[in-house]
Amino acid sequence: MRALIEELGEICGSAQVLTKPSEMETYATDWKRSVKGNPVCVVRPASTQEVALVVRACRRYQVAIVPQGGNTGLAAGATPSPKGGDVVVSLVRLNQIRSIDPLAMTVEVEAGAILQTVKEKVETYGRLLPVGIAAEGSATIGGIVSTNAGGISVLRYGMTRALVLGLEVVLADGTIVDGLRHLRKDNSGYDWKQLFIGAEGTLGIVTAAVLRLVPRPRGSVTAFLSVPDVDAAARLFSLSQELVGDALSTFELISQTSVALVEKHVGLRSPIAAGGWYLLVEAASSLSGLEQAMETMLGKALEDGLAVDGVVAASGQQVQSIWSLREHITEAEARHGESLKHDISIPIGRMSDFLVEAGEAVTAICPQADFNIFGHLGDGNLHYNVLLNGGQEHEAVNRAVHDVVVLYRGSISAEHGIGQYRLKEWLRTKPETEQKLARAIKQVLDRDCMMNPGKLLPLNPG
Incomplete structure (x- = not known):
């Protein structure tokens, strides 16, 4: 690995390749501090070209890559493996706002730019980037695109997917694909960018995006x-x-x-x-x-x-x-005690029935449980959190909740993603035909499973 680290230093500068455990700690631990990885190093490229060279170098050495933005995700999707052996590619230095067009209402921005910074900048033009999440002071544009972030504005403006007009992506072989078009209409073939939105870095690395803006409400x-x-x-x-x-x-x-x-x-x-x-x-x-x-x-x-x-x-x-x-x-839930968190979506018209049935299923397993339920009713997204009150039936409760979600044709991950946390349940609940389709896409774009392995899909997707 020493040869790879030296080559990465030649690409990005030795100061941008972190190898000491104390230097890598914040990059190696997820936001909840539940998963701690053991990366070979953390590399911080400053341009799309450097990202491409880093990917090519890692590919030559057959070392897996974990793309990372602000590391604010809630599914450990940007956390390296505890088993070690992978390289974290942090995009925090790709942080430029390349252009703002208030007439066309678009912003072109690099993946490492902080969401709040971008929102504040476009507001000076009388425009709004309508993504509202709790971590916007540290979450990055690449992260919100790669996780298809939701939040409080989805009811009116949709998920992040609805705001992306174009992407620049580095593929698993180091190829740069420039699709940074500022167009509302482009019906010229497959809309390939949609594959990378919400893919959690498993198909390639998003390095820049063109996002749709809206008029800022007065x-x-x-x-x-x-x-x-x-x-x-x-x-x-x-x-x-x-x-x-x-x-x-x-x-x-x-x-x-x-x-x-x-x-x-x-x-x-x-x-x-x-x-x-x-x-x-x-x-x-x-x-x-x-x-x-x-x-x-x-x-x-x-x-x-x-x-x-x-x-x-x-x-x-x-x-x-x-x-x-x-x-x-x-915060109040954390002070109360241990809980199991579920980020689910249910058809709005079935929500009342779901709550009754899910509540009965959980209580049958964990009679002392209480329920801390809140979320975005307008888009069917509930944060269905079970207060265990001393109960230890973690896996059984998770399965019970998700089984009722599937029964009502809902989703076990409305906005937080699959990452590592929900991979086991994704494999258990997702129909086999959809799993096969996901594996086929992965095989075409990342046949060696170098991009963020063990997230969203099993380690061996073939």
């Missing part, structure tokens, strides 16, 4: 409601679409348990009376009349019995207070 309105049950929440979602229209940008479902945890462990308080569930609803637009539309929706919901209580935020401080309840749920 105003927003936030409401917080309590509802008797999930069926009422679903009906209220339909009512909100009717009365608020396409300005509706966020529709978050939060369980009473979630708010109770935040009140107990963080000290925040709900501004409204409790129901069975809570809803955080937000709309944004550049047009007038938004506040009136939200007030009308709230009034109608209370009149029809869809809501128990509710408030429309009257100030920025109230908006912040409402969002703080949502944003501190994960």
Whole structure:
């Protein structure tokens, strides 16, 4: 490996090849600190050309590559193997915003650029990059593309996939494919870029992207409601679409348990009376009349019995207070004790039935369990977290939840990806025909299984 390390130093500069355990620690451990890898080295190229040379060098030595951005993923998809022997290719030095076109509403940006930095820059042009995730202060563009990141803006703008117009990718053999087109329409053949969006670095390394921007809304309105049950929440979602229209940008479902945890462990308080569930609803637009539309929706919901209580935020401080309840749920859960996290999606119309059936299945295995459930009702994504309260039935609970997800034709990973954490369950629940198709794609683009092995697909995909 010494010869490879020396060659990587010649390509990127010796200072950009890290070999000491203390230097590599943050690159070798996942965000949850649950998986710790043992890489040969960490290399930090500064250009697409350097990335290509690094890939070619690793290929000659038959050393696997783990592409890495901000290392903020929740599935250990960018973490090297604990068994050792791979090279982490960190893209943090590819961080340039190459161009912003406010007329065409596009931004061309390198993979290592921080999401928040890009968002702040395009906002100076009156534009918005509509990706809203908790880790945007450290997550990188390459990472959000490679994991098809979701977040709170999916309801209105879609997943990251819907925002990507073009990609620049380094393939497993070191070939650079330049597809950085700033086009809304390009019907000239296979849309190959879609293969790399959400592939978690298993097919190649995304080095740059062209992303679609939208006009920056001039105003927003936030409401917080309590509802008797999930069926009422679903009906209220339909009512909100009717009365608020396409300005509706966020529709978050939060369980009473979630708010109770935040009140107990963080000290925040709900501004409204409790129901069975809570809803955080937000709309944004550049047009007038938004506040009136939200007030009308709230009034109608209370009149029809869809809501128990509710408030429309009257100030920025109230908006912040409402969002703080949502944003501190994960922290409160961690303070409460051990939990099993599930990032699932279910058809909205089946969500109430799913919650009943999944709850019964888990309780049958772990009677002392509680449920911390919250997520993005508008796109069917729930963070279905099981508070174990001393129970040890980890694998059985995971299987029970995912079995009900499959029964309702949902997904065991709505937005966090498969990575290492969910690979076993992906293999168990994904239909064999889809697995064969995934393996066939992998075989064509990375026949030697050099790109991020052991993530998304088994180590031997053939």
